[in-house]
Amino acid sequence: xxxxxxxxxxxxxxxxxxxxxxxxxxxxxxxxxxxxxxxxxxxxxxxxxxxxxxxxxxxxxxxxxxxxxxxxxxxxxxxxxxxxxxxxxxxxxxxxxxxxxxxxxx
Amino acid sequence: xxxxxxxxxxxxxxxxxxxxxxxxxxxxxxxxxxxxxxxxxxxxxxxxxxxxxxxxxxxxxxxxxxxxxxxxxxxxxxxxxxxxxxxxxxxxxxxxxxxxxxxxxxxxxxxxxxxxxxxxxxxxxxxxxxxxxxxxxxxxxxxxxxxxxxxxxxxxxxxxxxxxxxxxxxxxxxxxxxxxxxxxxxxxxxxxxxxxxxxxxxxxxxxxxxxxxxxxxxxxxxxxxxxxxxxxxxx
Numbered sequence: 001x002x003x004x005x006x007x008x009x010x011x012x013x014x015x016x017x018x019x020x021x022x023x024x025x026x027x028x029x030x031x032x033x034x035x036x037x038x039x040x041x042x043x044x045x046x047x048x049x050x051x052x053x054x055x056x057x058x059x060x061x062x063x064x065x066x067x068x069x070x071x072x073x074x075x076x077x078x079x080x081x082x083x084x085x086x087x088x089x090x091x092x093x094x095x096x097x098x099x100x101x102x103x104x105x106x
Numbered sequence: 107x108x109x110x111x112x113x114x115x116x117x118x119x120x121x122x123x124x125x126x127x128x129x130x131x132x133x134x135x136x137x138x139x140x141x142x143x144x145x146x147x148x149x150x151x152x153x154x155x156x157x158x159x160x161x162x163x164x165x166x167x168x169x170x171x172x173x174x175x176x177x178x179x180x181x182x183x184x185x186x187x188x189x190x191x192x193x194x195x196x197x198x199x200x201x202x203x204x205x206x207x208x209x210x211x212x213x214x215x216x217x218x219x220x221x222x223x224x225x226x227x228x229x230x231x232x233x234x235x236x237x238x239x240x241x242x243x244x245x246x247x248x249x250x251x252x253x254x255x256x257x258x259x260x261x262x263x264x265x266x267x268x269x270x271x272x273x274x275x276x277x278x279x280x281x282x283x284x285x286x287x288x289x290x291x292x293x294x295x296x297x298x299x300x301x302x303x304x305x306x307x308x309x310x311x312x313x314x315x316x317x318x319x320x321x322x323x324x325x326x327x328x329x330x331x332x333x334x335x336x337x338x339x340x341x
Contacts, residue, residue, distance in 0.1 A: 006175045006176045006182055007175060009177060026137070027137060027138055027141075031138075038177075038182060039178075040183075042149050042152040043152070043153050046131065046134050046135070046162075046163070050130065051166070069133075071133065071134070
């Protein structure tokens with residue numbers, strides 16, 4: 001089970017959110033997108049994004065926007081593989097739990 | 107504490123970490139507050155103190171950040187970095203805060219028609235300029251635009267003519283009633299037929315100008331901005 005630490009699940013969620021934007025997306029938007037699903041603080045994702053970048057799961061590039069610089073994050077091939085692994089693991093795990101509940105007698 | 111104070115303090119607090127790490131963090135948080143726009147104060151409140159943000163960054167560099175965070179039933183938090191007056195704003199409250207600007211946009215909806223009309227005018231006025239710039243490549247686009255402009259004028263003109271004719275014929279019919287009853291009646295009848303076509307034209311015009319033209323312009327603007335956006339990205 002890869003989700004024994006909270007970090008892995010958070011990494012998986014962030015990878016999933018970033019993967020939705022082919023062109024890449026930026027820190028503030030990623031945070032707001034994740035907040036659409038779970039409560040995280042505005043400051044939670046900086047270390048996560050940095051870690052994923054160091055692990056080469058995310059690529060960054062800078063681009064001018066509105067007269068200033070904006071850093072875009074884009075998922076890499078390695079990131080996609082990692083995300084696929086997470087997705088499989090999550091499906092497996094949540095599927096088992098769901099079955100247990102389905103079989104429960106109320 | 108405003109944004110500049112916050113960033114200055116954070117920069118000071120991070121002065122002894124590797125330069126590259128520091129630059130990265132400072133850039134990220136400055137960008138973040140920039141993006142937050144009007145919500146800057148809310149975001150700053152959630153950040154807590156610069157000390158808290160600096161502690162998280164240091165913990166990450168040391169490599170022990172991973173050990174602390176945990177999922178709760180609503181989200182993800184790290185108790186080690188909880189400050190006494192700190193809490194994540196729950197989603198319900200965020201939505202409440204967001205619903206106000208939404209209401210404002212609803213109030214502005216009445217303005218969209220006026221805006222659409224102005225945009226149409228601008229397109230018509232700028233039409234020759236656009237034609238010049240585009241040259242041959244824009245030929246097909248120009249043809250479509252021309253047809254569109256003709257259509258715009260035609261629909262409006264037809265409606266106005268029909269309504270005016272209807273009014274004139276009905277009025278003439280009424281004056282004719284005294285001298286020539288049957289002829290007058292027929293005139294009024296013809297006028298009413300004309301009026302019904304005029305009203306049909308009016309309905310079509312309202313649909314055409316109120317729905318179709320704004321829709322078309324929205325899509326055109328969307329298309330153009332997407333084209334430009336992609337071009338900028340690939341550079």
